[in-house]
Amino acid sequence: MLSELHIQNFAIIQDLTLQFEPGFVVFTGETGAGKSIILDALSAVLGERVDATVIRKGSDRAFVEATFNLSHEMQALVNPLLDAEGLLEESDQLVLSREIRAEGRSIARINGRSVAASLQSEIGAYLVDLHGQSEHLSLLKVKHHRELLDRFAHQETLTEAYSAQFKQWSKVATALKDAKNLSNNAQDRIDMLKYQVQEIQAAKIVPDEEEALRNERARLANAETLHQLSAHAISALDEGEGEAVPVTDLLGETSHDLNELARIDASLAPLAERVEQVLSSTAEIAYELRGYLESIEFNPRRLDQIEERLNTLAQLRRKYGGTLESVIDYLNSATAELSKVDNIEDQISELEAEKAHIELKLAEFAQKMSQERHSASLVLGESIDGALRQLNMQAAGFQTQIRQIDDPEGLLIEGRPVAFDAHGVDQVEFYIETNPGEGFKPLVKVASGGETSRLMLALKHTLAEADQIPTLVFDEIDQGVGGRVGSIVGQLLWSLGRRHQVLCVTHLPQLAAFGDQHFHVSKQQEAGRTFTQVDSLQDETRLNELAAMIGPISPGTLQSATELIHSVQAFTSKIGN
Numbered sequence: 253m254l255s256e257l258h259i260q261n262f263a264i265i266q267d268l269t270l271q272f273e274p275g276f277v278v279f280t281g282e283t284g285a286g287k288s289i290i291l292d293a294l295s296a297v298l299g300e301r302v303d304a305t306v307i308r309k310g311s312d313r314a315f316v317e318a319t320f321n322l323s324h325e326m327q328a329l330v331n332p333l334l335d336a337e338g339l340l341e342e343s344d345q346l347v348l349s350r351e352i353r354a355e356g357r358s359i360a361r362i363n364g365r366s367v368a369a370s371l372q373s374e375i376g377a378y379l380v381d382l383h384g385q386s387e388h389l390s391l392l393k394v395k396h397h398r399e400l401l402d403r404f405a406h407q408e409t410l411t412e413a414y415s416a417q418f419k420q421w422s423k424v425a426t427a428l429k430d431a432k433n434l435s436n437n438a439q440d441r442i443d444m445l446k447y448q449v450q451e452i453q454a455a456k457i458v459p460d461e462e463e464a465l466r467n468e469r470a471r472l473a474n475a476e477t478l479h480q481l482s483a484h485a486i487s488a489l490d491e492g493e494g495e496a497v498p499v500t501d502l503l504g505e506t507s508h509d510l511n512e513l514a515r516i517d518a519s520l521a522p523l524a525e526r527v528e529q530v531l532s533s534t535a536e537i538a539y540e541l542r543g544y545l546e547s548i549e550f551n552p553r554r555l556d557q558i559e560e561r562l563n564t565l566a567q568l569r570r571k572y573g574g575t576l577e578s579v580i581d582y583l584n585s586a587t588a589e590l591s592k593v594d595n596i597e598d599q600i601s602e603l604e605a606e607k608a609h610i611e612l613k614l615a616e617f618a619q620k621m622s623q624e625r626h627s628a629s630l631v632l633g634e635s636i637d638g639a640l641r642q643l644n645m646q647a648a649g650f651q652t653q654i655r656q657i658d659d660p661e662g663l664l665i666e667g668r669p670v671a672f673d674a675h676g677v678d679q680v681e682f683y684i685e686t687n688p689g690e691g692f693k694p695l696v697k698v699a700s701g702g703e704t705s706r707l708m709l710a711l712k713h714t715l716a717e718a719d720q721i722p723t724l725v726f727d728e729i730d731q732g733v734g735g736r737v738g739s740i741v742g743q744l745l746w747s748l749g750r751r752h753q754v755l756c757v758t759h760l761p762q763l764a765a766f767g768d769q770h771f772h773v774s775k776q777q778e779a780g781r782t783f784t785q786v787d788s789l790q791d792e793t794r795l796n797e798l799a800a801m802i803g804p805i806s807p808g809t810l811q812s813a814t815e816l817i818h819s820v821q822a823f824t825s826k827i828g829n
Contacts, residue, residue, distance in 0.1 A: 275768030276749035286784030299373025403718030405628030639710035742766035
């Protein structure tokens, strides 16, 4: 539900913060005081279109922020959308804000982070149903009618059973389509797969062999240089060249001298040991170098073989994924697909049989769902017709039209193949007749106005238990309504407020008296500027407002207001008990 609304520099509202409670909330006040402006600001923060003309004169921007407390059910609906955008927070509160700048730019935010206005609108549609903005009225969206009727019919168990079967059907149907596509191109595909498998298998790939081949290629390509350098190093270490004395001989002489010194001066013994170690290491290096020198081969044929092998591996990498590991993975998948293609016709037969079996179950569930929808639609129509008569719309009527569309690929319902989807075989739409003889017309075609507001109230009241939107807003629902009917409207709105938070702008005291929370909106002037002021009314201030709505405040209007309050208390007490 909406818990707080903060508005700054929006039309004639300078700075306003409203704290809301659950139940039925009413706004009263003179025409032009700013009641509808408050709802316009709420509409803006719900993602509706807004332009710079709403900015208060002398300001460079307008700002609206709405805080909502989310029930567990509402979190289940909204949180996946927030999570997908990285906006989810560990809180049962959600904050929407809208900043409208003078240059025409509008910034939408959710939980303090900028988002597209379309996302804000999508989230807002779950939170508030604001009558007066047809784009934001859920009952004027045909796609919601089937869902509302199903919840009104309380057939959750049946719809869940159908949904589970439909998911399985979708999975099998997709597998069957893939299998048939594979079958249609089977021979070409088989030939291609066999060629690819043979090509990869013939290469006999060994993981990491490329690195070893590159190292061997480097040695073969530089064999002469390696031989020359190795021979020179061995000569310098252990053989000498010309008059040059080899390193090992020099180290041997040095070791002999240090050992002789150590016999005389024991402190030189460590130095003698270190020289012996160097001599030993040098001799080992010379020995290993001789072995390396002997291993160097001049083999142009082997070099050509390595180049050819590396080219083969490079071609395979280019064709099958970029690495030898991906080539091996492709070989495994191609081998598995070949095995699958070999028995594709058997698979198709099995999938067709499974699909047909599931469709029989779907048809059974869908037919039961359709029967329950037809039964529920009659009860729904009677309930809404009764509510319309209460609201002085005796000539109006309501009906739910449920139809099915022929489809040769559909479910067989009573010998007739009909289209189906995740929700069954029925197309559900609400229809209204506002005047006798005019015929029933789609609810989405009904014009807006006070009559439509009452129509929406009748629908909302009847569908209240099925409707999940927590906050419902009605702007001047009492248009064209007299005092007696106004009292009935108040009763319906108050009753609706037991399951939802209901906000209503009204001029009727008979309706306002039912409010659980009452705000009075007035227009004030200060320093030559006009601004909207909102006061929360209780006890005496509320009694005076109700009396002023009846007529000039006098003992008579105060008495009438008192009687209104007592009658409301009697009604709410009776309903509460």
